[in-house]
Amino acid sequence: MTNPVLELMRRAVFAGTAPSQAELKAAFRALGGGFEQSVFSPFRNDVLREFGFGLPTAEVIAEIASRGPVLEIGAGSGLWAHFLTKAGCDVVAVDDRSGRYGEAVSADGRDGPLGCGAHHEVLDMDAVESLERFPGRTVLMVWPDRRTDVSERVIAAMPVGATLVHVGSAGEATGTYPFYKSIEDDFERLDQMWVEGCDGIGDVDIMRKEREPSFSLSPAP
Numbered sequence: 001m002t003n004p005v006l007e008l009m010r011r012a013v014f015a016g017t018a019p020s021q022a023e024l025k026a027a028f029r030a031l032g033g034g035f036e037q038s039v040f041s042p043f044r045n046d047v048l049r050e051f052g053f054g055l056p057t058a059e060v061i062a063e064i065a066s067r068g069p070v071l072e073i074g075a076g077s078g079l080w081a082h083f084l085t086k087a088g089c090d091v092v093a094v095d096d097r098s099g100r101y102g103e104a105v106s107a108d109g110r111d112g113p114l115g116c117g118a119h120h121e122v123l124d125m126d127a128v129e130s131l132e133r134f135p136g137r138t139v140l141m142v143w144p145d146r147r148t149d150v151s152e153r154v155i156a157a158m159p160v161g162a163t164l165v166h167v168g169s170a171g172e173a174t175g176t177y178p179f180y181k182s183i184e185d186d187f188e189r190l191d192q193m194w195v196e197g198c199d200g201i202g203d204v205d206i207m208r209k210e211r212e213p214s215f216s217l218s219p220a221p
């Protein structure tokens with residue numbers, strides 16, 4: 001059986017245009033539920049290995065691009081940066097290569113977690129350092145790893161008034177508890193959209209930082 005999600009995304013990357021929400025939903029539906037029967041499903045893992053958790057749509061890319069320039073932190077393969085750049089957005093993509101899938105993917109001969117830089121140039125840089133090096137940009141984080149403190153360090157370091165776009169599963173499937181508590185308490189939601197992902201529907205929350213968070217940061221690794 002072919003994987004229509006994988007085929008759709010490969011065509012989209014080649015064309016430089018993210019699929020529409022309707023196209024992506026139809027590709028998932030064509031699998032007949034086989035994609036999410038198990039976290040070990042080859043359909044799921046093939047897409048995850050090549051493109052990561054969150055699969056962008058044309059509608060979401062257009063909205064984020066309108067809020068550029070963008071700094072994508074934890075960019076992985078650079079998929080989102082690729083589509084944003086093709087949409088005319090000024091994007092800097094960074095990743096410190098600490099993602100939880102690095103070892104498995106590196107065994108395939110790729111450079112770091114989720115094939116870092118496979119679709120767009122991704123700088124090897126610490127998240128907070130990137131905020132200092134590239135100030136004044138909308139910050140994009142797609143499915144930040146909940147097993148590291150990167151998500152909370154980012155929102156603590158962002159200046160008040162800055163814009164954050166967070167793409168991830170509902171609850172604590174992405175990011176840490178302090179991260180979610182802060183975006184609930186310290187950020188104003190400007191808009192919300194949705195994307196299909198390897199673990200179901202993901203929220204796209206566009207927010208503005210209103211105040212400094214009150215949480216204590218996890219110890220630095």
